[in-house]
Amino acid sequence: MWGSDASGGDAASGKRSPRDDAxxxxxxxxxxxxxxxxxxNARGHEAADIAACLDALAELDLQSDTxxxxxxxxxxxLRGQGPLKIRGELARRGIDNEQVRATMATASLEVDWFALAAETLSRRFSDPGDTPRERARRERFLAGRGFDFEQVRHAVEHAWDSAPEPP
Known part of the structure:
Protein backbone atom coordinates (compact mmCIF):
# COMPACT_ATOMS: atom_id res chain seq x y z
CA MET A 1 0.00 0.00 0.00
CA TRP A 2 2.12 2.85 -1.29
CA GLY A 3 0.74 6.25 -0.28
CA SER A 4 -1.20 5.13 2.81
CA ASP A 5 -0.04 5.68 6.32
CA ALA A 6 -0.55 3.21 9.16
CA SER A 7 -3.72 4.95 10.36
CA GLY A 8 -5.61 4.36 7.14
CA GLY A 9 -5.38 7.93 5.89
CA ASP A 10 -3.90 8.90 2.56
CA ALA A 11 -0.38 10.18 3.28
CA ALA A 12 0.02 11.80 -0.14
CA SER A 13 -3.06 13.98 0.17
CA GLY A 14 -2.95 14.37 3.96
CA LYS A 15 -6.59 13.30 4.18
CA ARG A 16 -7.61 11.25 7.21
CA SER A 17 -10.11 8.43 7.20
CA PRO A 18 -13.53 8.87 8.82
CA ARG A 19 -12.41 6.40 11.49
CA ASP A 20 -9.36 8.54 12.37
CA ASP A 21 -11.48 11.67 12.67
CA ALA A 22 -14.14 9.84 14.70
CA ASN A 41 -19.83 14.94 7.02
CA ALA A 42 -18.61 18.49 7.66
CA ARG A 43 -15.04 17.22 7.27
CA GLY A 44 -15.87 16.02 3.76
CA HIS A 45 -16.24 12.29 4.27
CA GLU A 46 -18.67 10.31 2.10
CA ALA A 47 -22.02 9.28 3.64
CA ALA A 48 -21.45 5.56 2.95
CA ASP A 49 -17.99 5.70 4.56
CA ILE A 50 -19.41 7.52 7.58
CA ALA A 51 -22.19 4.96 8.06
CA ALA A 52 -19.76 2.03 7.79
CA CYS A 53 -17.34 3.71 10.20
CA LEU A 54 -20.04 4.45 12.78
CA ASP A 55 -21.38 0.90 12.55
CA ALA A 56 -17.88 -0.46 13.19
CA LEU A 57 -17.28 1.91 16.10
CA ALA A 58 -20.62 0.95 17.67
CA GLU A 59 -19.83 -2.74 17.25
CA LEU A 60 -16.49 -2.21 19.04
CA ASP A 61 -18.37 -0.20 21.73
CA LEU A 62 -16.22 2.85 21.03
CA GLN A 63 -19.38 4.82 20.30
CA SER A 64 -22.60 4.25 22.19
CA ASP A 65 -25.73 6.39 22.21
CA THR A 66 -26.65 4.83 25.56
CA LEU A 78 -24.37 18.87 37.69
CA ARG A 79 -25.15 22.14 35.88
CA GLY A 80 -28.53 22.32 37.63
CA GLN A 81 -30.68 21.66 34.59
CA GLY A 82 -34.11 20.07 34.83
CA PRO A 83 -35.62 17.06 33.10
CA LEU A 84 -37.56 18.98 30.43
CA LYS A 85 -34.48 20.73 29.11
CA ILE A 86 -32.37 17.59 29.27
CA ARG A 87 -34.97 15.59 27.31
CA GLY A 88 -35.10 18.26 24.63
CA GLU A 89 -31.33 18.44 24.34
CA LEU A 90 -31.00 14.66 24.01
CA ALA A 91 -33.58 14.63 21.21
CA ARG A 92 -31.84 17.54 19.50
CA ARG A 93 -28.58 15.59 19.59
CA GLY A 94 -30.13 12.67 17.74
CA ILE A 95 -31.02 10.28 20.56
CA ASP A 96 -34.20 8.40 19.71
CA ASN A 97 -37.31 8.78 21.86
CA GLU A 98 -37.10 5.29 23.36
CA GLN A 99 -33.50 5.84 24.47
CA VAL A 100 -34.42 9.28 25.89
CA ARG A 101 -37.26 7.70 27.90
CA ALA A 102 -35.05 4.92 29.22
CA THR A 103 -32.21 7.26 30.17
CA MET A 104 -34.52 9.75 31.88
CA ALA A 105 -36.30 6.94 33.76
CA THR A 106 -32.95 5.76 35.11
CA ALA A 107 -31.95 9.32 35.97
CA SER A 108 -35.22 9.90 37.81
CA LEU A 109 -34.37 6.99 40.10
CA GLU A 110 -31.06 8.63 40.98
CA VAL A 111 -31.93 12.36 40.91
CA ASP A 112 -34.39 14.17 43.15
CA TRP A 113 -35.59 16.78 40.65
CA PHE A 114 -37.42 18.74 43.37
CA ALA A 115 -34.28 19.03 45.51
CA LEU A 116 -32.18 19.88 42.44
CA ALA A 117 -34.59 22.70 41.52
CA ALA A 118 -34.45 24.08 45.07
CA GLU A 119 -30.66 23.85 45.19
CA THR A 120 -30.30 25.50 41.78
CA LEU A 121 -32.61 28.32 42.81
CA SER A 122 -30.90 28.97 46.14
CA ARG A 123 -27.48 29.06 44.44
CA ARG A 124 -28.68 31.70 41.97
CA PHE A 125 -30.80 33.84 44.30
CA SER A 126 -30.11 34.66 47.94
CA ASP A 127 -33.79 35.08 48.92
CA PRO A 128 -37.31 34.31 47.68
CA GLY A 129 -37.91 37.88 46.58
CA ASP A 130 -40.11 40.52 48.15
CA THR A 131 -42.38 41.35 45.24
CA PRO A 132 -44.48 39.29 42.84
CA ARG A 133 -42.20 40.48 40.04
CA GLU A 134 -39.10 39.11 41.80
CA ARG A 135 -40.83 35.80 42.54
CA ALA A 136 -41.92 35.54 38.90
CA ARG A 137 -38.30 36.13 37.88
CA ARG A 138 -37.23 33.17 40.02
CA GLU A 139 -39.96 31.00 38.51
CA ARG A 140 -38.91 31.95 34.96
CA PHE A 141 -35.31 31.15 35.83
CA LEU A 142 -36.23 27.60 36.86
CA ALA A 143 -38.63 27.11 33.95
CA GLY A 144 -35.83 28.15 31.62
CA ARG A 145 -33.60 25.56 33.26
CA GLY A 146 -36.12 22.86 32.34
CA PHE A 147 -38.02 22.23 35.56
CA ASP A 148 -41.75 21.51 35.43
CA PHE A 149 -44.47 23.46 37.24
CA GLU A 150 -44.52 21.32 40.40
CA GLN A 151 -40.74 21.37 40.70
CA VAL A 152 -40.70 25.15 40.27
CA ARG A 153 -43.42 25.65 42.90
CA HIS A 154 -41.65 23.33 45.33
CA ALA A 155 -38.33 25.11 44.81
CA VAL A 156 -39.81 28.58 45.30
CA GLU A 157 -41.38 27.44 48.57
CA HIS A 158 -38.41 25.45 49.93
CA ALA A 159 -35.17 26.68 48.33
CA TRP A 160 -34.17 28.68 51.37
CA ASP A 161 -35.16 26.07 53.98
CA SER A 162 -32.30 24.35 55.74
CA ALA A 163 -33.07 21.01 54.03
CA PRO A 164 -35.72 20.93 51.27
CA GLU A 165 -38.13 17.99 51.39
CA PRO A 166 -39.77 16.60 48.26
CA PRO A 167 -43.58 16.70 48.17
Whole structure:
Protein backbone atom coordinates (compact mmCIF):
# COMPACT_ATOMS: atom_id res chain seq x y z
CA MET A 1 0.00 0.00 0.00
CA TRP A 2 2.12 2.85 -1.29
CA GLY A 3 0.74 6.25 -0.28
CA SER A 4 -1.20 5.13 2.81
CA ASP A 5 -0.04 5.68 6.32
CA ALA A 6 -0.55 3.21 9.16
CA SER A 7 -3.72 4.95 10.36
CA GLY A 8 -5.61 4.36 7.14
CA GLY A 9 -5.38 7.93 5.89
CA ASP A 10 -3.90 8.90 2.56
CA ALA A 11 -0.38 10.18 3.28
CA ALA A 12 0.02 11.80 -0.14
CA SER A 13 -3.06 13.98 0.17
CA GLY A 14 -2.95 14.37 3.96
CA LYS A 15 -6.59 13.30 4.18
CA ARG A 16 -7.61 11.25 7.21
CA SER A 17 -10.11 8.43 7.20
CA PRO A 18 -13.53 8.87 8.82
CA ARG A 19 -12.41 6.40 11.49
CA ASP A 20 -9.36 8.54 12.37
CA ASP A 21 -11.48 11.67 12.67
CA ALA A 22 -14.14 9.84 14.70
CA UNK A 23 -11.56 8.39 17.09
CA UNK A 24 -10.02 11.84 17.59
CA UNK A 25 -13.44 13.28 18.42
CA UNK A 26 -14.36 10.42 20.75
CA UNK A 27 -11.05 10.80 22.58
CA UNK A 28 -12.23 14.25 23.70
CA UNK A 29 -15.74 13.32 24.90
CA UNK A 30 -18.71 11.08 24.19
CA UNK A 31 -20.69 11.87 21.04
CA UNK A 32 -24.03 10.60 19.82
CA UNK A 33 -24.05 8.77 16.51
CA UNK A 34 -25.91 11.68 14.88
CA UNK A 35 -23.39 14.24 16.19
CA UNK A 36 -20.46 12.18 14.89
CA UNK A 37 -22.13 11.76 11.50
CA UNK A 38 -22.67 15.52 11.24
CA UNK A 39 -19.08 16.30 12.17
CA UNK A 40 -17.62 13.69 9.83
CA ASN A 41 -19.83 14.94 7.02
CA ALA A 42 -18.61 18.49 7.66
CA ARG A 43 -15.04 17.22 7.27
CA GLY A 44 -15.87 16.02 3.76
CA HIS A 45 -16.24 12.29 4.27
CA GLU A 46 -18.67 10.31 2.10
CA ALA A 47 -22.02 9.28 3.64
CA ALA A 48 -21.45 5.56 2.95
CA ASP A 49 -17.99 5.70 4.56
CA ILE A 50 -19.41 7.52 7.58
CA ALA A 51 -22.19 4.96 8.06
CA ALA A 52 -19.76 2.03 7.79
CA CYS A 53 -17.34 3.71 10.20
CA LEU A 54 -20.04 4.45 12.78
CA ASP A 55 -21.38 0.90 12.55
CA ALA A 56 -17.88 -0.46 13.19
CA LEU A 57 -17.28 1.91 16.10
CA ALA A 58 -20.62 0.95 17.67
CA GLU A 59 -19.83 -2.74 17.25
CA LEU A 60 -16.49 -2.21 19.04
CA ASP A 61 -18.37 -0.20 21.73
CA LEU A 62 -16.22 2.85 21.03
CA GLN A 63 -19.38 4.82 20.30
CA SER A 64 -22.60 4.25 22.19
CA ASP A 65 -25.73 6.39 22.21
CA THR A 66 -26.65 4.83 25.56
CA UNK A 67 -23.33 5.80 27.11
CA UNK A 68 -23.54 9.25 25.53
CA UNK A 69 -27.04 9.82 26.93
CA UNK A 70 -26.03 8.73 30.44
CA UNK A 71 -22.95 10.95 30.41
CA UNK A 72 -24.95 13.87 29.01
CA UNK A 73 -27.61 13.57 31.73
CA UNK A 74 -24.97 13.47 34.48
CA UNK A 75 -23.26 16.58 33.14
CA UNK A 76 -26.53 18.49 32.85
CA UNK A 77 -27.67 17.52 36.35
CA LEU A 78 -24.37 18.87 37.69
CA ARG A 79 -25.15 22.14 35.88
CA GLY A 80 -28.53 22.32 37.63
CA GLN A 81 -30.68 21.66 34.59
CA GLY A 82 -34.11 20.07 34.83
CA PRO A 83 -35.62 17.06 33.10
CA LEU A 84 -37.56 18.98 30.43
CA LYS A 85 -34.48 20.73 29.11
CA ILE A 86 -32.37 17.59 29.27
CA ARG A 87 -34.97 15.59 27.31
CA GLY A 88 -35.10 18.26 24.63
CA GLU A 89 -31.33 18.44 24.34
CA LEU A 90 -31.00 14.66 24.01
CA ALA A 91 -33.58 14.63 21.21
CA ARG A 92 -31.84 17.54 19.50
CA ARG A 93 -28.58 15.59 19.59
CA GLY A 94 -30.13 12.67 17.74
CA ILE A 95 -31.02 10.28 20.56
CA ASP A 96 -34.20 8.40 19.71
CA ASN A 97 -37.31 8.78 21.86
CA GLU A 98 -37.10 5.29 23.36
CA GLN A 99 -33.50 5.84 24.47
CA VAL A 100 -34.42 9.28 25.89
CA ARG A 101 -37.26 7.70 27.90
CA ALA A 102 -35.05 4.92 29.22
CA THR A 103 -32.21 7.26 30.17
CA MET A 104 -34.52 9.75 31.88
CA ALA A 105 -36.30 6.94 33.76
CA THR A 106 -32.95 5.76 35.11
CA ALA A 107 -31.95 9.32 35.97
CA SER A 108 -35.22 9.90 37.81
CA LEU A 109 -34.37 6.99 40.10
CA GLU A 110 -31.06 8.63 40.98
CA VAL A 111 -31.93 12.36 40.91
CA ASP A 112 -34.39 14.17 43.15
CA TRP A 113 -35.59 16.78 40.65
CA PHE A 114 -37.42 18.74 43.37
CA ALA A 115 -34.28 19.03 45.51
CA LEU A 116 -32.18 19.88 42.44
CA ALA A 117 -34.59 22.70 41.52
CA ALA A 118 -34.45 24.08 45.07
CA GLU A 119 -30.66 23.85 45.19
CA THR A 120 -30.30 25.50 41.78
CA LEU A 121 -32.61 28.32 42.81
CA SER A 122 -30.90 28.97 46.14
CA ARG A 123 -27.48 29.06 44.44
CA ARG A 124 -28.68 31.70 41.97
CA PHE A 125 -30.80 33.84 44.30
CA SER A 126 -30.11 34.66 47.94
CA ASP A 127 -33.79 35.08 48.92
CA PRO A 128 -37.31 34.31 47.68
CA GLY A 129 -37.91 37.88 46.58
CA ASP A 130 -40.11 40.52 48.15
CA THR A 131 -42.38 41.35 45.24
CA PRO A 132 -44.48 39.29 42.84
CA ARG A 133 -42.20 40.48 40.04
CA GLU A 134 -39.10 39.11 41.80
CA ARG A 135 -40.83 35.80 42.54
CA ALA A 136 -41.92 35.54 38.90
CA ARG A 137 -38.30 36.13 37.88
CA ARG A 138 -37.23 33.17 40.02
CA GLU A 139 -39.96 31.00 38.51
CA ARG A 140 -38.91 31.95 34.96
CA PHE A 141 -35.31 31.15 35.83
CA LEU A 142 -36.23 27.60 36.86
CA ALA A 143 -38.63 27.11 33.95
CA GLY A 144 -35.83 28.15 31.62
CA ARG A 145 -33.60 25.56 33.26
CA GLY A 146 -36.12 22.86 32.34
CA PHE A 147 -38.02 22.23 35.56
CA ASP A 148 -41.75 21.51 35.43
CA PHE A 149 -44.47 23.46 37.24
CA GLU A 150 -44.52 21.32 40.40
CA GLN A 151 -40.74 21.37 40.70
CA VAL A 152 -40.70 25.15 40.27
CA ARG A 153 -43.42 25.65 42.90
CA HIS A 154 -41.65 23.33 45.33
CA ALA A 155 -38.33 25.11 44.81
CA VAL A 156 -39.81 28.58 45.30
CA GLU A 157 -41.38 27.44 48.57
CA HIS A 158 -38.41 25.45 49.93
CA ALA A 159 -35.17 26.68 48.33
CA TRP A 160 -34.17 28.68 51.37
CA ASP A 161 -35.16 26.07 53.98
CA SER A 162 -32.30 24.35 55.74
CA ALA A 163 -33.07 21.01 54.03
CA PRO A 164 -35.72 20.93 51.27
CA GLU A 165 -38.13 17.99 51.39
CA PRO A 166 -39.77 16.60 48.26
CA PRO A 167 -43.58 16.70 48.17
Missing amino acids: IRLLAQREYSRAELATRL RFAESFVRSRV
